[in-house]
Each structure stands twice: as C-alpha cells, then as structure tokens.
Amino acid sequence: MILQHKFIELVPPVLEEGVLYISVEYCSAIHKCxxxxxxxxxxxxxxTEWKLTFDGKSVSLNPSIGNWNFECKSHYWIIKNKVKFARRWSDEEIEKGKKEEAELKAKYYKKRRRKK
Known part of the structure; x- marks a missing residue:
C-alpha cells in the first residue's frame, strides 16, 4: 500500500483514504488507519513522539505506528510513502512498550529541565 502525502495547515473535516496529511505548523501527521x-x-x-523525514519526494515516520487503543490494533511503518505492516503485538508487548515509552519521555523531559 502506498500513501500520498499532503502538506496542509489545518486537517480537513473529512480524511481521504490513503492520504497522510502533514501539518508542520501544528507538528502533526494524520491519516485514516x-x-x-x-x-x-x-x-x-x-x-519524544514521531519523527518525520521528507526527502523532497516521499515521507517516512519513525517509529512504527501501533494503534493499540483501536479494536484493530494495527501495527505498521510508513517508509518512503509505503506502508509496511509489522507483526501484531501481544497485550503484554503492548503494555511493555507503553511503559518503556513513558520512561523515555520522562527521562527526556527531566534532562531538559536540568538544562534550564
């Protein structure tokens, strides 16, 4: 599956399938699962969240997208506008990943506070 990317200021009220909307102003990328x-x-x-890479032709998001709060629990990468599906994580892996992510964020912000 290939996604088209569109740089926008505001997210449209209706999202198109297969489009990754990118708002640099609001530091967000939005799409339909x-x-x-x-x-x-x-x-x-x-x-502390996702990083967007734009090479002038295509976009990539890092890390992978794990829709753990959705019923589908889909898990995939967006690399050079292509969707690469990842294996489904177990509930235990999801909880471990959430905990590790929270710890990394806390560490990042603690370090930033010390620099001020």
Whole structure:
C-alpha cells in the first residue's frame, strides 16, 4: 500500500483514504488507519513522539505506528510513502512498550529541565 502525502495547515473535516496529511505548523501527521477500520490516526511530531523525514519526494515516520487503543490494533511503518505492516503485538508487548515509552519521555523531559 502506498500513501500520498499532503502538506496542509489545518486537517480537513473529512480524511481521504490513503492520504497522510502533514501539518508542520501544528507538528502533526494524520491519516485514516491503513487497516481499513476508518479510525483517525494522529501522530504528533516531536522529540519524544514521531519523527518525520521528507526527502523532497516521499515521507517516512519513525517509529512504527501501533494503534493499540483501536479494536484493530494495527501495527505498521510508513517508509518512503509505503506502508509496511509489522507483526501484531501481544497485550503484554503492548503494555511493555507503553511503559518503556513513558520512561523515555520522562527521562527526556527531566534532562531538559536540568538544562534550564
């Protein structure tokens, strides 16, 4: 599956299937879940969330997108506009990943506070 990317200021009221909307101003990338469930996926762009790479032709998001709060629990990468599906995580892996992510964020912000 290939996603088209569109740089926008504001997210449109209706999302098109197969489009990754990118708002640099609001530091977000938004799309409909690629599994087809129709859920809106918001990936905040920040040092502790997702990183967007634009090479002038295509976009990539890192890390992978795990829709753990959706019924579908889809898990995939967006690399150079292509969706690469990842294996489904167990509930234990999801909880471990959430905990590790929270710890990394706390460590990042603690370090930033010390620099001020």
């Amino acid at each position: 690629v599994c087809g469930c129709g859920n809106k996926v918001v990936t905040p762009l920040s040092p």
